[in-house]
C-alpha cells in the first residue's frame with residue numbers, strides 16, 4: 001500500500017493547524033477525513049482539498065464523546081476506507097490562573113485533548129492492527145513544560161506525551177508508530193483568542209512572541225503540517241514514541 005490508497009483522519013481539521021495538516025496530507029496523496037465538531041465546519045477544508053484534486057470527507061463528531069467517535073470512524077471506513085493514519089489535533093483552551101479555574105474548565109480541556117485522543121486512537125487502532133500498519137500523531141504543546149494560566153492545558157499536553165510513548169510501546173509490534181508534535185507559538189484562532197484574553201492586539205502579541213523565538217518569527221500552521229507529514233510517512237517507521245518540539249528553537 002502507498003500514500004495513494006491510505007486513509008488519514010485529522011481531528012479539529014476545520015481550521016488552524018488541523019486544516020493545514022489535512023490539506024498537506026491530501027497533497028501527499030492520502031484520502032483525508034476532516035473531523036470537527038460540526039460537519040458543516042469541515043466543508044471549507046474539504047473544498048480546498050477537492051479543488052486541488054484530492055479526496056476528503058467532512059465528518060461531524062465531538063472527539064470526547066465515545067458514541068460519536070465510534071460513529072465517525074465507522075463512517076470514514078464506509079466512505080473512504082479503513083484509516084491507518086490518525087492525527088489527534090482537536091483542542092480547546094480554558095485558560096485561567098489556578099485559583100480562578102473552574103472544575104468545568106478542567107474537565108473540558110481534559111476531555112477534548114486527553115479523552116478525545118484516547119477514544120480516537122482506540123477506535124482507529126483496530127483498523128491499523130488489521131492492516132499491520134499505522135501512524136498516530138498527537139498534538140502536544142510547548143505548554144507541556146509548564147505555562148502560567150494553563151494548569152489544565154499543560155497537564156493535558158504533558159499527559160498526551162505519556163499517552164504517545166505508551167501507544168508506541170504497545171502498538172509497535174503491529175507496524176504502528178506513535179509520536180507527538182509539540183508546537184510552540186503558532187498563529188491561529190487559538191493564539192488570537194489568547195491575545196484577546198490578555199488584552200493585546202494579535203499583531204503586537206505575535207511580534208512580542210517572535211522576539212523571544214530564535215528563528216525570529218512565530219510559527220504558521222504549515223510548520224506543523226510539514227512535521228506531521230514526515231511522521232506519518234512510510235519512511236518514518238523507525239521513529240516512534242518521540243516528542244518533536246516545533247517551536248523555532250530549543251525550549252528551556
Ligand code: NAP
Nearest residue numbers: 012014016017037062063089090091141183185186188190
Ligand atoms: P484552533 O484554531 O482553535 O482549532 C481547533 C479545532 O479543534 C477547531 O476547529 C475546533 O472546533 C476543533 N475542536 C474543538 N473541540 C473539539 C471536539 N471536542 N471535537 C472535535 N473538534 C473539536 O486550534 P489550533 O491553534 O489549530 O490548535 C490545534 C492543536 O494544536 C490543538 O490541540 C492545540 O492545543 C495544539 N497547539 C496549538 C498551538 C498554537 O500556538 N496554536 C500551540 C501548541 C499546541 P470549533 O471551531 O468548533 O471549536
